[in-house]
Amino acid sequence: MLYYIKKYLVATVVFSFATAQILCAQNLASYVNPFIGASTSTADAGVYHGLGKTFPGATTPYGMVQVSPNTITGGDNGSGYSYEQTSIEGFAFTQMSGIGWYGDLGNFLVMPTTGKLKTKAGTIAHPEGGYRSLYSKPSEKASAGYYSTLLTDYNIKAEMTAAPHCGMLRFTFPQNKLSRIQIDLARRVGGTSTLQYVKVVDAYTIEGWMKCTPNGGGWGNGDGHADYTVYFYTKFNKPLKDYGVWSADIPDGWVRKREEVGSDKYQEKVANAAVLPGVKEKQGKHLGFYTQFATKANEQVLMKSGVSFVSIAGAKNNLLAEIKDWDFDVAHQRAVALWDKALSKVSIHGGTTDQKKVFYTALYHTMIDPRIISDVDGKYPGGDGKARQSSAFNKRTIFSGWDVFRSQMPLQTIINPSLVNDLVNSMVTLADQKQKNYFERWELLNAYSGCMLGNPMTSVLADAYAKGIRNYDVNKAYALSVGSVEKFGNGEKGYAPGSIGIAQTLEYAYNEWCVAQLAGWLKHPADEQKYAARSLSYKNIFDQEKGWFRPKDESGKWVAWPDSGRMTQWYGTFETNPYQQGWFVPQDVDGMVQLMGGKEKVIADLNNLFAKTPDNMMWNDYYNHANEPVHHVPFLYNRLCEPWLTQKWTREICRRAYKNSVEGLVGNEDVGQMSAWYVLAATGLHPVCPGDTRQEITSPVFDKVTLKLDPKYAKGKAFTIVAKGNSAKNVYIQSARLNGKAYSKCYLDYKDIAAGGMLELTMGAEPNKNWGIN
Template sequence: MKFKTLISCCLVVFCSTTNFAQSPASFVNPFIGASTSTAAAGVYHGLGKTFPGADVPFGMVQISPNTITGGDNAPGYSYEHTSIEGFAFTQMSGAGWNGDLGNFLVMPTTGKLHTSSGTLKDPVGGYRSGLVKSSEKASAGYYSVSLANKVKAEMTVAPHSGILRFTFPQNKQSRIQIDLARRVGGTSVLQYVKVVNSHAIEGWMKCTPEGGGWGDGEGHADYTVYFHAEFSKPLKNQGVWSADIPDNWGRKLEDVTSAKYQSRIAQAAILKGVKEKHGKHLGFYTEFATKANEVVLMKAGISFVSIEGARNNLAKEITDWNFDGVYKQAVDLWNAALSKVTVDGGSREEKVVFYTAMYHSMLDPRIITDVDGRYPGGDGKPHYSTTFKKRTIFSGWDVFRSQMPLQSIINPGLVNDEINSLISLAQEKGRNYLERWELLNAYSGCMLGNPAVSVIADAYAKGIRGYDMNKAYELSANSVDKFGNGEKGFTPEPLSISYTLEYAYTDWCAAQLAKAAGNMQGYEKYLRRSASYKNIFDESKGWFRPKDKDGNWLPWPSEGRLKQWYGSIESNPYQQGWFVPHDVEGMAKLMGGNAKVIADLENFFDKTPQDMMWNDYYNHANEPVHHVPYLFNRLGAPWLTQKWTRAVCSRAYHNSVEGLVGNEDVGQMSAWYILSAMGLHPVCPGSTRQEITSPVFNKITIKLDSKYAKGKDFTIIAQNNSPQNIYIQSAELNGKPYNNCFIDYKDITAGGTLKLVMGNTPSHTWGVIK
């Protein structure tokens, strides 16, 4: 089933500090990418996997509808689903691998109390409800829907807390129920709840690998969500349900979604009036009679540190029952964050795509520091910091390419936070290396390479240095020594190409950090190892080829370099083989010289399908190729970078549910668009060189952070820009002729104006390497 229709944003009914109809937040459409449909994607990876719920920039809380417990569905939601399980306070954006979070699931219900959620096929068999699809609305900081049970549900949030507004029908048995065991990709394994007064409850939910979650337990996610919740209607008829889960039952995704397990939950004991309970599968409910259109509210703070932290977070952020006031503050936070980049020109759809991409790039890495400065450490103990905010969900393999380079321009303080978070995590866990894909303090080991080393090298090169450089270098060196090509000079099967190329690149990053630390021996060592990519280039095939552990070539497949998973993760050698960002010149020489490489790249793009969905050529749906359009700049054909980045922007991004051709991947897919639409993108994070390309918009103004930049703002003007005039004819930097197809990061942060004169034919002189 296709969902190509445009989804309009919900308009607020009150005024923010800026005119909402003209503010950046007014262009945000959270439904973009909010599908996991494999049928629509044509591949098991699915589509964007975003969620449409309410959130604030980099906040701890996201309240969003959940339609499914697990599968390759981290957000717990997919637009084509026809019923809602509930509204959870924590979500992941744009990832698969069974997902995680989706904790503290709240659902308004009427009639008989159900203790299990039911299924998509049989929603009336549980507490889930159908929805009126036309009523579903989402905007920055807000979500609402009318349910088939006649309840209207609305939600908005603050950074550490959230509030839900339910409008009930006339009913003698209305209810708010909270499934404390619920978790995307599995289950919480242990819960506790206590009624603390006539209007409040608090407790916790422990999530461990035994309960599945991230990677069905292989991601090692181990965390506890603490909560403090308050209700506008007194708790006069409340209770707990408790399912008896045998000790010898498995509790991962396949187990908890089985008919046997769900039957046990459906038969849970209902303990009326119980005010305190520990258990393996608990839920809480409060019942009341309601008049027609009666409004009942619930607000809650969460913490990953303690119940006290959750209580304090709520008390500091949502002091009353003013839902619209909280919503207004959320919109103000979004407008402040999104206004770091302002754009003029372009179509309304392009502005919606751009600001929604900004929005999606500002969800993670989220804060998990409480309002009092305490955060959960990697050692399982509370820690306190006044120098940085602890952040989590570092999707390293994805975000080192575009997301973190983007944040180094618009949110450099966040980059400092993330590096400090990774360093402190390694110290607290007693690990001597950096994690590549961190989730709630877990060393998940997801994907490959050493992306944290790239992020540190990029930050340091750009003057973002608010962390212990000696410790950063030590951990970086340990990382590339532990996970790398080593003196052998390659990494063997099964993913020999991907591993060898990515390790060679992060060896180069480690070399830059060694040089910065004054360790010339380390610099020479890692610089030498950065050339390891050459060791898997087979001259007889003219391409990279995987080796076995003894250094022998693996058999060349009949599909050649188009063979998916042949030495390459989630890709083929044609896609992965372009990843030598630190030595494009050396790569081109191996491949037969610039002219041959340019011709091969043109073939690579020309054979890409029009819709840019998952394919064997330029596969924008996955990260290994994201730098490839910019290789033309390095090879002496910048007009082709301009041509193809504009093509990707127009063909792979749309204002629709299926508006992302691949997984959002925690901000990466969106960050690529933001940078490219502005006309800037790196090939090699760790270098300060930023490639210049054809901007989507006529004028882009970037507000710079005075703590990190000398200038106030940097403006890019594209004169005579249009969908036809995509080629740069000439340029000026601060009023002086500029003929480079790249700009240094320091020239951006110095402030000023880059003026590009556009035309409808390629210029074979501007920006060409002399």
């Protein structure tokens, strides 16, 4: 009998533990705070780049749809939302996350209203001039897969949730004889859609499209070349009886970019748009659709819409596949379940509630892009403008290359390698379809934005290949890497001349190293030798007299050294000064150190860089965590045999640069990069040089972190890092054990992680200067 009692008790304990694990996994979405970083405020940031620029609306992991409040259309407000702004102009179905350069998307803007129909949005300064509404800040709620607020001008509660290709809105109206849902089909962040079409299909359904070209501004105010069409298929749960279209008469010769669209002249045309009741089908330059009805007090009216970048039929299929009924709460629960599953790829124990919220919100932000652009049937818009079909991979878009090659994509190689594989396939096929022999640098909806510098896909490809992620046309991918560094590289000169020559030369040298690595693995010895030599071209712009990197002109002469020397912003650099940019030689740290005068001098210089960084870590001239070029710098101490300083400073950055607040990101979130840095550093791992499988060990924020591995790409099921005795004071690694055996290195190889197992770290309040130095 005792045996059975013991067996029952053991089984109960095991069951309870398993249940607790499941409950824990199911509740991870509750730690997500989408308001972290949701501000574009330049005043709070102290620099024109602004803060995080995230959006607080509802989305799903890597989903095509993001249903989010929009408070602003113009300016450098890529997410369309800024927390400190007091009125909302509507709820759009597409958004970008954490970007500058004026932004794009923000399409299909839905607004519930009452009273007289207004056809323009109005402004932040004068919201009463349009259909936008003030909203109750205390009423505003955001969580993974959900957003709601009270529009106080209309006394309407707005709620939204999302599926991968669809969105659903629930509006709770007051008693009113003239309630309404209106959709601004022309609206676009940073500009306007240039042509729209809408058709009433039946008593509950509309469909149509919105064409967005560079002539309508958008990404880089049109300089980003974004050219896409958003298709929609929309259903209402209240019949369309009193409906119509508004159409603004925009003259043919008018420029339709950001400044012009926001001008009084243009907005007057929109305000005086012709209202056309009962029109069932319309194409035009500036259209909107409305449906009006009487409502009882607290009556709920719902609408749902499928979105596609391929066709109306695709949008319809997406909606019918993902949101079949009108149960908003069930749709919300499905979105939360998708987030719980995605976030369960990393489990953490220990830390404060705020630290958990910062961590899982960071992980959440890494799971927005590169988003899917394929419909449920696998169709996607090709780079040649034709509809394409894929069953081999999910077509993805929004590759913020210069940002994400540093942390975001290395993180995904561990927890989501299939995404990395999708991205490589997406970029290879895009080049094919556009008949280009190089990779796009910063891709948005098949457009090459011309934004930033370097050849970041060479890094992503080299890192993927090194880690065994190879389910794509390897030979084509390699050829595109070669084409990339030949088109954008240091070439025969051995440096990049011009106003940003330091940044370009250093980044190109790293990219050429990536190609050399690929050439070696793929048995192209001549290429390997050629690009390995070019990877050392960073030495060609180091001025021994000044003791630092310095730009050269076309003839090879030094550009005049400024009075403030290497502290001069934009002196040969991009968004940085040479002091910050000069550390970017990840492919040859030893060579860099020798060039800079040796280990002791370099350590002293790094110590100075960190010592003079402001406590709040906002934009500054020293360690500027708000901008990507320095993101590898704290880990250089590992390479300099002083790993305790890597441990010290990564913990400091995690504490000072990431908080559970709207201002909780010190700079633009940058499509997952800023957040991925935190996820990796807080886990206790981060690379210096993607393409090299060495992963630096640092001080974990949490007592235990488990990374779930993909069995298609890794031998192990999970890799766990345990930090014994971890605390806010005990930030230094005293000793380590890897799978039960003493471990004295301050780094792991990727294969150690992929094999599964456990790294145990014993922590203490003082550095152990004997650990990790061999």
